[in-house]
Amino acid sequence: ARGYKHTKLYMGIYCKVVGRRGPYLVVERNGFTGLLMADPNGKWYKAGYGEVTWNEIVDEFKEGDLVRVFCHNVLVMKEEFSEKFGISFIVWSYSGSIIDLTSGVAITKIAQEE
Numbered sequence: 001a002r003g004y005k006h007t008k009l010y011m012g013i014y015c016k017v018v019g020r021r022g023p024y025l026v027v028e029r030n031g032f033t034g035l036l037m038a039d040p041n042g043k044w045y046k047a048g049y050g051e052v053t054w055n056e057i058v059d060e061f062k063e064g065d066l067v068r069v070f071c072h073n074v075l076v077m078k079e080e081f082s083e084k085f086g087i088s089f090i091v092w093s094y095s096g097s098i099i100d101l102t103s104g105v106a107i108t109k110i111a112q113e114e
Contacts, residue, residue, distance in 0.1 A: 010070040010072065010096050010097075011070070011071055011072070011074065012070050013029060013068070013069045013070075013071065013074070013091070014029065014066065014067070014068050015027035015028060015029040015034065015066075015069060016028050016029070016064065016065070016066055016067070017061050017062065017063055017064065017065045017067060018033065018063060018064075019063055020058070021035065023040040023054060023058055024036055024037050024038065025038075025058065025067075027067065027069075029089075032082075032088035032089060033082075033086055033087055033088055034087065034088060034089040034090065034091060035087050035089075035090045035091070036069060036091045036098075037090060037091065037092040038054045038058075038109075039054060040053070040054050040055050041053055041054070041055070042054050042109065042110075043109075043110040044057060044110060045107065045108050045110055046105070046106070047105075047106040047107070047108075051110065052107070057105070060100070060103065060105045061098070061100055061103075061105070062102070062103070065100050065101075065102040065103060066100075066101045066102050067098055067099065067100050067101060067102075068098070068099045068101060069091060069096065069097075069098050070096035070097045070098075070099075071091045071096045072096065073091065073092055074089055074090070074091055075089060075090045075091075075092065076088065076089050077089060077090070096108070096109060097109070
């Protein structure tokens with residue numbers, strides 16, 4: 001990794017959905033491609049609908065959609081990794097929200113009980 005950003009407060013990142021790799025969203029921001037990693041079985045709350053899993057909701061985010069991602073962790077990859085795998089950053093340990101500014105879909109992660 002080239003860098004790591006973690007905040008106690010949420011960061012809000014605007015990006016465009018450009019595809020999927022398995023259950024994860026591939027996004028682009030300022031010409032850099034990133035991977036949004038979410039627990040495929042994790043519980044989310046969808047505005048106006050109720051509780052859903054990531055697998056139930058991920059298909060609602062379409063290629064070309066503009067999304068705003070609220071997160072705590074971003075890992076910026078080294079240039080060699082980016083060139084080889086096509087991924088410049090990774091958002092993981094996902095605990096925030098995603099708002100699809102194109103379709104209006106809004107979801108927030110439900111905290112797991114310990």
